[in-house]
Amino acid sequence: MVERLSILSIDDETVILESIRKILSAEGFAVRTSPDAESALAALRAQPPDIALIDLKLPILSGMELLEIIRTEFPHVAVIMMTGYSTLESAVAALHNGAFDFLPKPFAFEELLSAVQRAGRFVNLPEEMRVPGFSVDAGQLYRLGMCAWARVERDDTALVGITNLCQRIVGQIMTVEWSMLHDQIQQGGRLVELAAADQLRHIVWSALSGRVIERNHQVEADPSLLNRDPWGRGWLVRIIPNNLKNELANLRQV
Amino acid sequence: MQATVSSKLIAAVGVVAMAIIGIFAYLILTAHQRQLIAELERNAHQLSETVKSSTKYDMLLNQRESVHRIIQTIGKQEGIQKVRIFNKEGTIIFSTDGHDIGKMVDKQAEACYVCHAADQPLERLSIAQTTRIFAASPPARTLGIINPIYNEPSCWQSACHAHSQKQKVLGVLDITMSLAAVDRSMRTSQMRLLVFAVIAITAISLIIYLLVKNLVLQPVRQIVAATHHVARGELNYTINLDKHDEIGQLAKSFNDMTRQLSETQRQLYQSDKLASIGRLAAGVAHEINNPLTGVLTYSSYLLKRAEGQPEIKDDLEVIVRETKRCREIVRGLLDFARQSPPEKRQISINEVITHAVRIVQNQLAIHRVKLATELDPHLPLIAADVNQIQQVLINLFMNASDAIGKAGGTITIVTAPADRTWKDGPAGSEARAYIQIRITDDGCGIPAQDLNKIFEPFFTTKGQKGTGLGLAVVWGIIEKHNGQITVESDIGKGTMFTVFLPVGAGK
Numbered sequence: 125m126v127e128r129l130s131i132l133s134i135d136d137e138t139v140i141l142e143s144i145r146k147i148l149s150a151e152g153f154a155v156r157t158s159p160d161a162e163s164a165l166a167a168l169r170a171q172p173p174d175i176a177l178i179d180l181k182l183p184i185l186s187g188m189e190l191l192e193i194i195r196t197e198f199p200h201v202a203v204i205m206m207t208g209y210s211t212l213e214s215a216v217a218a219l220h221n222g223a224f225d226f227l228p229k230p231f232a233f234e235e236l237l238s239a240v241q242r243a244g245r246f247v248n249l250p251e252e253m254r255v256p257g258f259s260v261d262a263g264q265l266y267r268l269g270m271c272a273w274a275r276v277e278r279d280d281t282a283l284v285g286i287t288n289l290c291q292r293i294v295g296q297i298m299t300v301e302w303s304m305l306h307d308q309i310q311q312g313g314r315l316v317e318l319a320a321a322d323q324l325r326h327i328v329w330s331a332l333s334g335r336v337i338e339r340n341h342q343v344e345a346d347p348s349l350l351n352r353d354p355w356g357r358g359w360l361v362r363i364i365p366n367n368l369k370n371e372l373a374n375l376r377q378v
Numbered sequence: 379m380q381a382t383v384s385s386k387l388i389a390a391v392g393v394v395a396m397a398i399i400g401i402f403a404y405l406i407l408t409a410h411q412r413q414l415i416a417e418l419e420r421n422a423h424q425l426s427e428t429v430k431s432s433t434k435y436d437m438l439l440n441q442r443e444s445v446h447r448i449i450q451t452i453g454k455q456e457g458i459q460k461v462r463i464f465n466k467e468g469t470i471i472f473s474t475d476g477h478d479i480g481k482m483v484d485k486q487a488e489a490c491y492v493c494h495a496a497d498q499p500l501e502r503l504s505i506a507q508t509t510r511i512f513a514a515s516p517p518a519r520t521l522g523i524i525n526p527i528y529n530e531p532s533c534w535q536s537a538c539h540a541h542s543q544k545q546k547v548l549g550v551l552d553i554t555m556s557l558a559a560v561d562r563s564m565r566t567s568q569m570r571l572l573v574f575a576v577i578a579i580t581a582i583s584l585i586i587y588l589l590v591k592n593l594v595l596q597p598v599r600q601i602v603a604a605t606h607h608v609a610r611g612e613l614n615y616t617i618n619l620d621k622h623d624e625i626g627q628l629a630k631s632f633n634d635m636t637r638q639l640s641e642t643q644r645q646l647y648q649s650d651k652l653a654s655i656g657r658l659a660a661g662v663a664h665e666i667n668n669p670l671t672g673v674l675t676y677s678s679y680l681l682k683r684a685e686g687q688p689e690i691k692d693d694l695e696v697i698v699r700e701t702k703r704c705r706e707i708v709r710g711l712l713d714f715a716r717q718s719p720p721e722k723r724q725i726s727i728n729e730v731i732t733h734a735v736r737i738v739q740n741q742l743a744i745h746r747v748k749l750a751t752e753l754d755p756h757l758p759l760i761a762a763d764v765n766q767i768q769q770v771l772i773n774l775f776m777n778a779s780d781a782i783g784k785a786g787g788t789i790t791i792v793t794a795p796a797d798r799t800w801k802d803g804p805a806g807s808e809a810r811a812y813i814q815i816r817i818t819d820d821g822c823g824i825p826a827q828d829l830n831k832i833f834e835p836f837f838t839t840k841g842q843k844g845t846g847l848g849l850a851v852v853w854g855i856i857e858k859h860n861g862q863i864t865v866e867s868d869i870g871k872g873t874m875f876t877v878f879l880p881v882g883a884g885k
Contacts, residue, residue, distance in 0.1 A: 139672040147679045208667045230670035230705050232698065233678035281737070305741075306776050308769070308851075335772055337741055364737050364772065366765040 129244045130154040130171070134164040134190070135179040135206065140229075144177060147233055148240060161185030165193065172198045175243045177227070180207045180214055188218065195222045202243040206231075216312040216374045219269035219329075226269075226312075226329075238324040245293045246270070256287035256378060265355065266331060266375035272315065273355070273378060274331035276368065284315060284331050285359040286350060287378075296321035297347045303336050303361060311371045316360055318350070332371050334363035384590040388583045395579050403571040410567055414560045418521055419509050425452065426525040426553050429461060438536045445472055457555050459520060463527070465549040511557065519557040524550050597625040601632060613640035645862070648833055652854050655835055659711035666708060674701045714835055714847045720763030720858050727760055727767070727813060727879065728753040731791055734771040738779075746786030747779045753793045757813050758881045766855045767879075773848050774817045774875055780840065781821030781873060792816040796878050811881040812861070818874040824867040832865065 131153050133144045141157040148155045156173065158164035161182050168176075176194060180187040187205060194201050205218040205226040215226040224246055227239050246254065256267055267273045271290040276282045291297065301317040303309055315330035340359050343349050349358040365371070429452055436444040445463075453461045453474030463472040468483045509523045527549045534543045541548055597619055607615040613636055619629040681694040735749050742749060778789045796812035824832060824839075831837045833853040838846035856863045860880050867873040 137668045137671075140668060140675070143672055143675040143679070147675060150679075208663060229667040230674045230701070232674045232702065233682060236675060279736075280733070335769070337737065364768070366769050368765075 128152060128154045129175060129240075129247070130156070130173040131175045131177060131240065132156050132158065132164065132167055132173040133177040134158045134161065134182065134187075135177075136160060136181075136183055137179070140179075140206075144236065147236065151237060151240075153240065161187075161190045164190060168194065168198055168201075172201055174202065174247045175240060176201050176203045177240075178203060178205055180205055180218070188214065188221070191218060191221055191223055200247065202247050204239055204243055212310055212312045215329075216268065219312070220374050220376065224270060234325060235327070238326050241322070241324055242293050242326065246289075249292070253292070254289070256289035265378040266372060267378050268312070268329060268331040268375055272329055272331040274375065275359075276365070277362075280364075281337065281362050282332050282334065282365045282368070283359040284361055284363060286318075286328055286354050288354050290328070291351045291354045294318055294320045294322075294326045297350045300343060300347050300350070300360070301325075302339055302344075305336055305339070307336050308366075309333065309336060309363065311367075311374065318347075328360070330363075331375060332363060332365045333367050334365040336361050336363050338362035383594065384587050387590060388586050391582055391586055392579050395582055396575065399571075399575040399578060403568075403575065407564065407567060407571070411560070411564055414563060415511070415521070415557075418555065418557070418560060419523065422509070422521060422523040422553055422555050423525070425455075425458070426523055426551050428452075429553070430525055430527065430551055433463075438532055440536075442472075449474055457559065459554040459556055460552075462552045463549055464552065466545065466547060471549065519561060520554050521557050522552060522554045524552045526550050593623065594625065597621060597629065601625075601629055604629075604632060604636075608636055608639075613643060641862075644830075645857070648853060649857050651834070652850065652857075655711065656715035659708075659715040663708050663712050666704075670701060670704060670708075674698070674705070677701060710836075710847060714850060714854075720766050720855065722761040722763055722859070724759045725762050725764050725767070727757060727762075727793055727815060728755070730762075730764055730767050731771060731793065731815070734768050734775065735791070737768075738772055738775050742775070742779050742789070745779055745782070745784065747782050748786075748788045749775070749791065750788055751791045753791075754795070757793055757795065758811070760813060760879050760881055762859050762879060763855075767859075770852045770855050770877065771815075771817075773852050774877075777848065778817060778819035778821060778873070781819050781823070783821065787820045790816075790818045792818070812878045813881055815877040815879070816874055817877075818872060820872040823869040823871055824865070824873055825869060826867075829865060829867060833863070 131144075131148055133141055133148075133155060134157070135141050135144075136159055138159070141159070145155045145157055156167055158167055161184055164176075164178075167173075178187045178190055182190065191203055191205070194203055202224040203218075203222070205215060205223045206229055207215045207218070207226050208229055212228075215228070218226055224243050225239055227236065231239075256270055256273075265273050265275050267287055270293075271287055272284060273287055274282050274284045286294075297318050297320055299319045301319065303315060309315060309330045311331065311333045312329050313333075315328045318326045318328060320326060339361050340349075340357075343358060343360060350360075352358065429449065433445045433448050436442075436448070449461045449463070449472050452458065458474075460478075461472075461474050462470055462478060464470045464483055470478045470481050470483065473479050508525065509521060511519055511521050513519050526547045529541060529543070529545045529548050533541045533548060534545075600617055600619060604615055604617045615636065616633045617629040619626055621629070677694055677697045681691065681698050684691040684694055731751065731753065735751060739749060775789060782789070793813065793815050796814040828837075828839070833849050834846075835850040836846040837849075853863060856877060856879070862878040864876045864878075865873065866876075
């Protein structure tokens with residue numbers, strides 16, 4: 125690590141703040157912690173961090189309101205929302221409102237590390253490359269946050285994949301750990317896990333809810349297709365969406 | 379209780395039978411007696427006419443000995459008590475009883491009374507007026523008959539000149555006969571009728587008792603026993619009564635009632651359970667997530683640092699693995715608890731089914747599972763959430779496919795109007811029409827002991843492959859649509875799920 129990335133962690137649970145501080149410090153990050161939004165804002169104004177880890181449920185000012193303030197006042201800070209699993213809708217809303225990623229509690233060390241690493245790579249990217257864009261005419265594409273996209277097909281099924289920004293951040297993808305066929309997945313739920321050359325495992329959240337009916341056999345055979353053609357032939361799974369209309373509102377058009 | 383029904387019936391019928399038989403017996407006996415006495419009267423009258431005509435000649439010749447002899451001879455006949463002749467003044471001239479001769483009869487009594495009741499004596503009498511019944515020597519009764527002897531020209535023209543021409547009645551022939559034979563015959567008839575009445579009433583009572591016992595008491599006892607079973611909570615108890623009468627209908631409607639009751643109870647139980655699991659899950663997830671995060675981050679971090687220390691690493695791996703398992707359990711619960719309310723609109727169930735079939739068809743074809751549909755084209759629209767109903771259908775199709783396994787088979791989907799309506803909700807709103815969707819597979823079937831549990835959250839037969847929430851979610855969705863899902867299964871033959879959904883626009 126050439127330059128130490130700075131992290132501000134905000135949670136009302138001391139045990140979590142302590143574990144984050146201890147673990148990420150040991151991994152070479154400069155970690156500060158705040159127990160609530162008020163002191164977090166003071167810390168932000170004193171010295172904006174590269175990455176903010178914000179618990180969704182905070183006393184006084186909620187995590188969502190804090191995100192709002194950071195988006196307007198400190199647009200360069202990459203926000204990772206820490207959410208309880210019961211608030212998947214809030215997690216999706218956080219992505220819609222500009223959070224870089226979210227981290228469902230309870231998380232393991234490697235999940236925390238991979239999320240923070242991705243955010244670190246994101247903030248290190250040149251500004252013009254921080255937005256997922258695409259040039260191929262492949263129909264209407266919608267994205268969830270920075271990483272996942274979805275496209276509704278003519279037979280009412282939908283394809284879900286990763287964005288070019290995602291593959292750029294994750295780097296060389298070695299293997300894909302798939303969802304079970306026929307599994308019911310949720311928007312914002314775990315779609316696949318990518319094992320990258322950096323030894324980290326990166327979770328990709330599904331852009332839509334539905335039932336998984338097909339995996340992309342080409343990607344199964346050659347995961348590097350994700351790096352080469354993430355918008356097109358590198359789609360991941362085909363699902364039958366079950367709440368398409370409502371969920372499209374949570375996505376942003378690419 | 380059973381004693382009163384039959385004894386009341388027997389008492390009532392017994393009283394009625396006794397009254398009828400009593401009236402009947404009275405009428406028969408009086409008619410019988412009247413007939414017997416009439417016959418006797420006729421006999422007595424004939425006899426008295428015979429006496430009169432056979433003594434007439436001797437009277438004219440005034441041969442008293444001869445008259446005496448005739449009267450004595452006739453008086454010896456069986457049943458005849460006395461034969462007497464008295465003159466107009468009431469003096470007994472002839473009698474079978476020698477002591478009577480010369481005595482006066484009391485005109486106010488016996489035979490004289492009929493004519494002498496009025497001041498002016500009657501001269502002509504009917505047969506009925508000439509007879510009288512009295513108890514001369516109780517207990518036997520006596521029939522008396524008088525026969526007036528009228529004056530005739532030969533009487534006053536005869537040589538003795540005993541009677542003048544002015545006299546109209548010369549004397550009276552009086553015969554008394556014993557009624558003992560009649561009374562005996564009457565007593566026999568009475569006895570016979572009494573015996574008949576007793577036998578008839580006993581027989582009727584017995585028949586009523588047996589009928590009541592077989593037709594009423596035994597089935598009623600069975601039904602009463604069934605109510606006790608049901609009261610103890612055995613809602614699956616049914617009455618086995620092979621009868622088609624009113625009690626059979628009662629038993630049948632009792633069975634229907636308990637079946638409905640157990641179905642309703644199961645539904646209530648299930649929805650209660652789902653609701654409380656939902657609440658619990660949300661609460662647990664909220665409370666457990668933060669401590670679990672602490673455990674998981676520290677243990678996974680320790681695990682990373684334990685590289686090269688196998689004895690610590692193995693133990694830490696267990697801690698991390700099991701903590702992650704806890705996390706999955708919480709997630710499963712929350713997935714389940716987070717079912718959104720249906721967004722209902724008017725849909726054609728056949729269209730939804732066709733669509734769902736198209737989605738899974740290729741997938742199932744790989745497993746050599748065929749999908750056959752028999753859709754009723756005239757079904758009414760239903761108010762439902764397309765996505766949720768589709769989720770239900772796909773879940774059921776996939777389950778059916780899993781049950782069929784690798785050998786291949788067929789899933790049949792049938793839609794039809796439901797042949798039943800029932801009140802939805804305990805408030806007892808109006809009964810609604812329903813449609814039904816039957817999804818039948820020819821797979822391995824579900825063991826009977828599992829049938830009650832398959833809709834419960836976390837019940838799974840698929841081991842690690844399943845979450846045990848699929849059918850619970852299906853159940854939850856159908857319940858939110860005010861519908862119902864039932865299952866029937868035969869081991870080795872297959873399973874049939876029937877989904878009932880209400881017709882119409884209701885929210």
